[in-house]
Amino acid sequence: MRRTAKKCEGKKINNAFEFLIMKEGWLASNPNKVRLLELILKGAIEREEIAKKVRLPRPTIDSLMNELISDGFVKLNGNVYEITEEGEKALKSLKEDVGGKRK
Numbered sequence: 001m002r003r004t005a006k007k008c009e010g011k012k013i014n015n016a017f018e019f020l021i022m023k024e025g026w027l028a029s030n031p032n033k034v035r036l037l038e039l040i041l042k043g044a045i046e047r048e049e050i051a052k053k054v055r056l057p058r059p060t061i062d063s064l065m066n067e068l069i070s071d072g073f074v075k076l077n078g079n080v081y082e083i084t085e086e087g088e089k090a091l092k093s094l095k096e097d098v099g100g101k102r103k
Contacts (some may be wrong), residue, residue: 032056033064037083037091040074044082 035054037046047065050059065081068074073087083091 019059029065032060033068034091034094036064036068037073037087040081040083041088043092044077044080046080050081 032054036050039050039053043055047058047061050061050065054061056064065074065076068075068087073084073090075082075084
């Protein structure tokens with residue numbers, strides 16, 4: 001099997017697992033990203049509704065949502081944000097880490 005290396009923020013990533021862990025770290029480093037992902041996990045939602053629920057400035061929401069889309073955790077379907085399978089896995093993994101389940 002041929003192993004290809006990805007570059008992420010200047011760091012060499014050797015496999016998909018390392019890449020996912022690194023992306024989870026970026027997610028965990030910003031509590032607002034986690035809040036947004038938890039909100040979207042409850043169901044598809046429009047930007048205006050997100051703004052009402054999280055009380056963040058719209059430019060901040062737009063920036064964070066673009067990052068979550070870029071990371072593959074969220075997708076935009078028309079004007080509705082939806083969580084991806086990767087987003088669900090990342091959020092579950094973060095909760096396990098915080099809850100002390102992961103060793």
